[in-house]
Amino acid sequence: MDLRPVFFSVVIATAGLAGCNQSTDDTPHALSVDKEAAASSKDAATDQKAFVPPPQLDIPFHKEVLPNGLTVIVHEDRKAPVVSTNIWYKVGSKDEPKGKTGFAHLFEHLMFNGSENFPGEYFEPFQRSGATDMNGTTSNDRTNYFATVPKGALDMALWMESDRMGHFQGAITQEVLDEQRGVVKNEKRQGENAPYGKAFDIIAKSTFPADHPYSWTPIGSMEDLDNASLEDVKKWFADHYQPANATLVIAGDISVDEAMAKARKYFADIPSTKVQPRIKNWELPTQVKKREVVHDQVPQTRIYKVWNVPAIGSEEEHALELMTSLLANRKNSLLYRRLVRDEKVATSVSAFYYGRQLAGQLIIVVDVKPGQPVDKVEKLLDKELQQFAKNGVSPEELRRVKQGEFASLVKGLEKTGGFGGKSDILARSEFYYDDPGALLKGVEEYAKVSAREVQDVAEQWLKDDSYTLIIQPQQQFTAAAEGADRSKLPEVDKNVELELPKQQNFTLKNGLRVVLAERHDTPVVLMNLQFRSGASADKSKPGLASVAAQMLNEGAGNLDSLEFSARAEELGVSIGGGSGLDYNSISMSALKSQLKPSLELFSKVVTEPRFPESDLERVKSNRLDAIAQEKAQPQGLALRELPPLLFGNEHPYGAPLTGSGTPEGIKSITREDLVNFQNTWVRPDNATLTIVGDVTEKEIEPLLNETLGGWKAPKEELPQIDVAKVARPEKARVYLLDRPGAQQSFIMAGLVMPPWQPQGAEAFDAMANTIAGKFTSRVNMNLREDKHWSYGARAVSMDTEGQRPYILFAPVQTDKTAPAIKELIKEYQEYLTNRPITEKELEDYRNDEVLKQSARFQTKGQLLSSINWQVEKGLPEDYIADYPQRVAALNKEQVESSAQEFLAPDQFTWVIVGDLEKIKGEVEALDIGPVEVLPAKDQ
Structure with a gap:
């Protein structure tokens, strides 16, 4: 959060x-x-x-204040079968009295711990119901909670949100308070452990008088958090979390009448007592x-x-x-x-x-x-x-x-929920200006x-x-009688009606394949030209592909870097390069009204990048400084050190997973290298252009032929990229990196997985998510919620053409480093032996994945990304549409089989960044494998 x-x-x-x-x-x-x-x-x-003539924009809304004081704002958007909720409480850290700093943020965490009628994890019903964009934030001024759910899950979402507003005080126990206090303290440690992490605490204290409500930050002080009593916390709830001190926004696939009826059903019976005066x-x-x-x-x-x-x-x-x-x-x-x-x-x-x-x-x-x-x-x-x-x-x-x-x-303005979505705009407008349209x-x-x-x-x-x-x-840097039924949570309607635009395939006169999906809700066109290369093509110069992508913004055709930037601003177009392990891309986001001149600028980037020497030297110098920044962050340092330990220094995937390259590789890059990279890989017979937006095939094909049709493939044969197969180690290995004085240890473990393939993909994802892939996974619930040793522990499986890196990471407080490693190993071992995935875990995962499809294609960017992936994997168009059916058909035996095939905790490669003076002995005592201290590497 x-x-x-x-x-x-x-x-x-x-x-x-x-x-x-x-x-x-x-x-x-x-x-x-x-x-x-x-x-x-x-x-x-x-x-x-x-x-500049302002765009003609409108977010129609209905605003109504219920008798108990709750302000309700409704916006109807029928584009996707999802509804977003966003509730803003008029309480933030500025409302905290001296000696109780951090209360607003602590309470944000407490309210994710269930309520009187639904004790336990608040996230649980949402994460089996396809919820997306779900979170909560605390600022100096306010606290908010938001979620986007399939429309069939709206009753569940409103029941949960209203239950923690009107039926929460009895759920605040000493045990819950101690648990979330531990989580918040670890969040504070994690923030302060990062470079420059204390800056805004210092700025707040130094720029505002001591009695000013902005003289402290929302995270609060350790002392005040430690001193927070159960009585203090319950009084804070009674004073601030009530209908008359809140605004609820409901936006999405629902009518005003339906939304207001649900708002009254779930919230109208919650009383408001005396609301604290608002500091304005x-x-x-x-x-x-x-x-x-x-x-x-x-x-x-x-x-x-x-x-x-x-x-x-x-x-x-x-x-x-x-x-x-x-x-x-x-x-x-x-x-x-x-x-x-x-x-x-x-x-x-x-x-x-x-x-x-x-x-x-x-x-x-x-x-x-x-x-x-x-x-x-x-x-x-x-x-x-x-x-x-x-x-x-x-x-x-x-x-x-x-x-x-x-x-x-x-x-x-495509999304209804999340940061910057329409529900957020309406709530922010109401909060700051008393007008949702402000x-x-x-x-x-x-x-x-x-x-x-x-x-x-x-x-x-x-x-x-x-x-x-x-x-x-540093010099030495190393509930009421009427209203909703509170006896049970409303059932989620699991029927998802999702209509995806049909993909249209055509080929330009130069042989470039184009995939188009029309989406006419806003006058914007998104494009992505994806071509095989990426870091796997870097060879002896790690970082070349990513620098080539970055340099695409440094001028093209007859425009130098600043002229190019000025022209892009004038058109309102965004053009940029991206780089991954196996692919590079050139993307564009343009207004429909400026499509032709934007395409002309895009074609210059594709066919005439300038790669000026002066800009290259600056980019290289700044990249070296960025690498130094990565090395100063525990996570960045671990992501740099783990890949060569998994794949070997000479392997295409052995470069740092941050994508920034190595200092030696960056220093060696010349303009000639960039020109050769462009000529070798950026060619129409090695690329696919994907388009999503407010344009038809009849409109776009002639424009593309006019701007990109002259781009020809060279006579030379397209090189092949060899991604060699590597073996897992016979037993676990442990590598330590010293960071004296660190408040936390950063634990990372890697395991090489086979390449992605369609067969068994859904079972693998179900297995990976339930053990460590999401908030309610076993690993996160253990280290964060049960032990309070970490702000969050997760694992990700990277999507690559060759063998996939599977990476587990957990930042933990220093004195719990060895115990946390022990718990992580235990969770994986039990998953493979006496405690495999349960029917409930699988059912929750299936429901969540199927229902989540409702929001998966809400924006053009989301749709474009999915089509890019489908094209990259060579899959048919209906593969995406049929995904819910494949997930729904998963059974327990398939997931267990996937775990047995892919997981091997005794073959993890561990990289641990922390204060070795405090942790080395205990890590060695675990005896999970040979322990080696990696030397500090200068830039």
Whole structure:
């Protein structure tokens, strides 16, 4: 459950209601009327250049307040047979009294522990009912819970959600409190154990007065968590979790009348007592003129600059948000150009407006390139900010930024649930603006923001008075009478009616195969050109394929990198390269109205990438810094070390699973290597183009022939990639990596599995999911819920052409490293011997997988991804459609047989990252196999 602020720039998440088009004319009144008129005319012309017609968007809704105070918002969307629920409680960490920090977040966890009428794991009925996008989050301002379920499971979902609102207090026991307190403490350890993990705790304490509700973060303090009593927690629930303090959104395949009837049935009988006063206003804190330096286990220095600025809903909100995109987060942004591209003193730079209910913050983050003096970078950063405030921005660039934001908005309105889905937009609008339609209404005001208004906020807020935090590497871095029946959970309707668009296959005049699936709900077209290559084609230069994919954005045809980025922004198109173990891809997401020019730009990337030397050197340098970042993170370090131990250093799959390559490989890459890679693998006889979106075959085929038809396959025969077969070790092996002072150990274990094949695939997935593949799996329930040693333990099986890496991972508190390994082995051994999969586990898995198909194809991106996989595996079109029937037919014997065939815990290769002074002896004492300490590797 992610508690970090949402640090991405989406216009719908920050658009307000206040107009931002006020006059900013500072002309003295002594000017003549003619001069005033001329100046006004010039300003109007400049504003017009920055104006972008906002997209015509609408999320129709019905809003109603029940007699008990619960606000209910309903949106009907019949595109897919799913319904999303999203409930926002008006309580966050800002509402916590001193000495009880972390209560809001602790309670988020407690409410996933069942209720009076459904004791046990809250996730359980959802994970056998096809639920997706299910989670909960806590911020400074609010707590929310959301899920997307097949429409036949809506009664179950609303029963569960209402039960924990109205029938929860009796389910809070000392045992449950202790369990979830342990989970939260491990989450805090995990966050702080990551590089820069303490930054926002420090920033909160240093930028807000001690009595300000934002002076602590939602995770809270260990001391306050330890001191939380059962009485404290029950009072917190009584004070805050009641209908009059909540908003419920129901969005999806349901009518308003049906949704309101269900809302009344499940929620109307829950009483509201006295709701605590809501903190809505607080004087904006004064700017902090302060600079702090902290040393931590980080690979490079990071600079944070922070200004306290107005809150969400202020007149400056739009301009502040736009200013961050102009400063950073884009290739054409000022700070990226100056610090990363031109001066090459930083590897990355980001900026965001962190808007909240009581105050906002403007935050700029710069990763200093290793070897560069921090004071030099700070001075350059300050100089650029001063110049920006003085000179402003061109209306043309501001227009491009707006166009890009609007394109992202249009493309994001396909989902009803999850982060940024329509239910989230409606709830956020109601919470912050008391109007479910506020965020979309604000788009028109956003479109009108002028270059002058952006410069005004820069002049007002980008002052020398700011807070600066420098994090540097350590010197030695190593229930009622009426209403719902609470006696039993409603049955889930398991009938799933799913209509997938028919796939249309055709071939371009150059032989390129095209697969098209029409989806006309939003005016967007998604494309993916997939070709065999990937890391398995890197050979002696690990990282080549991924660098080749990354360099595709560095210019094409007659456009250099910045010109290419500017043109893409102007069209609202996203074009980029992707790289995996066996395939590379070039993808595009374009507006229907700009399809032809977007395809022209796409074709330049496919056929005319520039691979400029200067940009290559920058990309390589930044990649080396990124590798150093990976090595500073326990998970990244383990993912780098495990593959060669499983497959061998020379094997195509022996490169780091992070996809970043090795320092030696990256350093050796030349422009000629990239050109050869492109010429060798990017060819129409080695690729398939998959398209999903608002376009017909009749429309798209001539456009593709016009733009890509001239792309020809070379005469040379297509090379073959040899993925050799490797043997599993005869017995388990243990490799240790030292991370002195680590608060947690990161446990990872790998096992080589046979290649994927259709026969038995469903049985394998059922086996893998029930032992360690999902939240309610045996492994996670053991280490997280029963023992509270870990924030989460899972296993994944990677999808490859050759043998598949099966990877188990579990971050655990340091003193439980050896016991956790012992528990993991025990779970796998019991699964193979005396405690195989149960009928209930299998039934829950079957139900979940079958019902989950309702939401699997809700967005164009989801459909595109599925078709890509189907094409990659050479499967017929009906393979995807028939999947539910194959899963429903699974039996216990098939899953048990799959476990016996594939699982072998006594052949695991273990990689454990932690403080060896504290864990080495106990790990050796387990005697599960030879133990070797891996040497620390420099970049």
